[in-house]
Amino acid sequence: MLKKGKEEIIYLLNKSIEKFQQETGKEIIQNTNRKNYEGLAVVLSNISNQLPYTAESLGHQPYEIDPSKTTKEYPFRKYDITGGQIKDALMGLVSNPRPFLVDTCYIYLFGKGRNAFEENPTDSFLIQQEPVDHQAKQSLSLLQENQRLKAQLAARIEKDKQGFGKPKNNIWLFAIIGVLILASIFCFYGYQRAEKRWEIIKSDFNLLPYTVTEQEKKQLSGIWICYTGSPQARLSDTNRYHKVVANLIEIEYKDGYFLYNRYGASFNHVGYIQLEAPSLLSIHSRIKTQNGLVESPRHSLMTLDSTVTYLSAISASWNFDIGERNKIIGIREAYQKLGVGGRLEEVINSIENASCQCKIIQWKKPDGTIEKFYLRNISLDALKDSSLLKLINEKSILSKNPYDTLVIEKNR
Numbered sequence: 513m514l515k516k517g518k519e520e521i522i523y524l525l526n527k528s529i530e531k532f533q534q535e536t537g538k539e540i541i542q543n544t545n546r547k548n549y550e551g552l553a554v555v556l557s558n559i560s561n562q563l564p565y566t567a568e569s570l571g572h573q574p575y576e577i578d579p580s581k582t583t584k585e586y587p588f589r590k591y592d593i594t595g596g597q598i599k600d601a602l603m604g605l606v607s608n609p610r611p612f613l614v615d616t617c618y619i620y621l622f623g624k625g626r627n628a629f630e631e632n633p634t635d636s637f638l639i640q641q642e643p644v645d646h647q648a649k650q651s652l653s654l655l656q657e658n659q660r661l662k663a664q665l666a667a668r669i670e671k672d673k674q675g676f677g678k679p680k681n682n683i684w685l686f687a688i689i690g691v692l693i694l695a696s697i698f699c700f701y702g703y704q705r706a707e708k709r710w711e712i713i714k715s716d717f718n719l720l721p722y723t724v725t726e727q728e729k730k731q732l733s734g735i736w737i738c739y740t741g742s743p744q745a746r747l748s749d750t751n752r753y754h755k756v757v758a759n760l761i762e763i764e765y766k767d768g769y770f771l772y773n774r775y776g777a778s779f780n781h782v783g784y785i786q787l788e789a790p791s792l793l794s795i796h797s798r799i800k801t802q803n804g805l806v807e808s809p810r811h812s813l814m815t816l817d818s819t820v821t822y823l824s825a826i827s828a829s830w831n832f833d834i835g836e837r838n839k840i841i842g843i844r845e846a847y848q849k850l851g852v853g854g855r856l857e858e859v860i861n862s863i864e865n866a867s868c869q870c871k872i873i874q875w876k877k878p879d880g881t882i883e884k885f886y887l888r889n890i891s892l893d894a895l896k897d898s899s900l901l902k903l904i905n906e907k908s909i910l911s912k913n914p915y916d917t918l919v920i921e922k923n924r
Contacts, residue, residue: 513639514626514633514639517608518607518609521601521602521617522601522602523637523638524617524621524638525602526602527621528552528556528621529542531620531621532551536551538551540552542602543803543805544599544802544803544805545599545801546595546598546599547595549598550834552598553593553594553597554586556598556617557587557592557593559616559620560592560612560613561589561590563612563616564577564591566619566625567625570623570628571629571631572627572628573611575591575612585748587834597610597613601613622635720768720786722789722790724768724769724787725790728790728816729765731818732763732765732770732793733763733765733852734850734852735761735762735849735850735852736847736849737758737759737885738761738825739756739758739845739846739848739895739904740756740757740827740843740846741756741757741843741904741909743755743756743831743889744906744909745839745919746831746832746837747833747837747917748837749889752920753921754892754893754905754922755890755891756890756895757887757888758885758887759774759776759777760774760856760885760887761847762856763785769785769786769787770786771784772784772796772797776887777871777889778832779799779800780800781797781798781800781810782797782798782800783797791816791817792813794811794813795812795825797809797812808830808832812828812829812845813826821848822847822903823848824844824846824847824903825845826844829842829843831918839915840911841912841918842910842911842912843908843909844903844904844909845904846900850875851877854876854877855876856873856874858871868886870886871887871888872884872886873887892904892905906920
């Protein structure tokens, strides 16, 4: 019998990474960044998408053929394996890995599926070992030894307490007090040096150069919606012409700057907003990750203007495509304030999620009412407000390097 679950897939993926590095010469850094695993994911996907046709020849369980007749590219095919799936399984976050991922690893490593490997295993680590009876006895003796050491330590502490009033112990007490005084002096000077260094960093990095007024605080804090045309520059989407996506943003004032939480159709952003001068603000954000590492950082400039419906921001951003297709772009984004107060929450694991094939964000307002937003890539022509067409279109995107097909025109 073979091992299954976490232990099996973690071993298989580690062996696959080792083989991939030897064959390609490319190193895979094993951390929580899913992009590190995309090279291996593409190689495995080339195998996994053939599984509906290789059950008999390679010895694995049968898989149904993708009923969709449309031609799709990675990672939108039925049996595609993504860098995120490899990362989650490798980190032990998946108790029951997908069968096609397991079979694909066996084929990549041993040239045959899991069923065929189980009939003639060639790697002893993958074979389930029977439990050994003496381990329970050993665990019991270790527990008894631990209890004995605890009892000895408790007796020693009690003895020290009884003899604390003796002159020898008083000498130790004065020594400890002296050490604490010296430590306090060092801490004081260390604090002064840290304060001076912080002032230098604030000056060099232009941090908090401007004091926010109450009017600016009131004008910027709240719930916003932002329209961006970045899907138009996504090379993997053949239907990207004239696309736009809405993001929901929560902006909260904090100690001279603003916290920036942005909910997008595919992923979320976190960051901050700093006012550089009256009504002039910089928006710094990055993709929200579990490990806090900086991924796809972006920077926007915007001015506050109370006389227009939409505030335009010029952003150095990304088209957020897969792998090497993830390009840096310049883009205009349109911000509109929806209101103040309440909080944003993402709706997950609901029937509504499956039916709309989008991300659902609900705004719980201070008066107890709830407004829902359905975030997905849509056609610009489907927007109710036609004035957005003047702000968000193919002309609002600029590529870092000349790239004729980055944004497609209608006649192409």
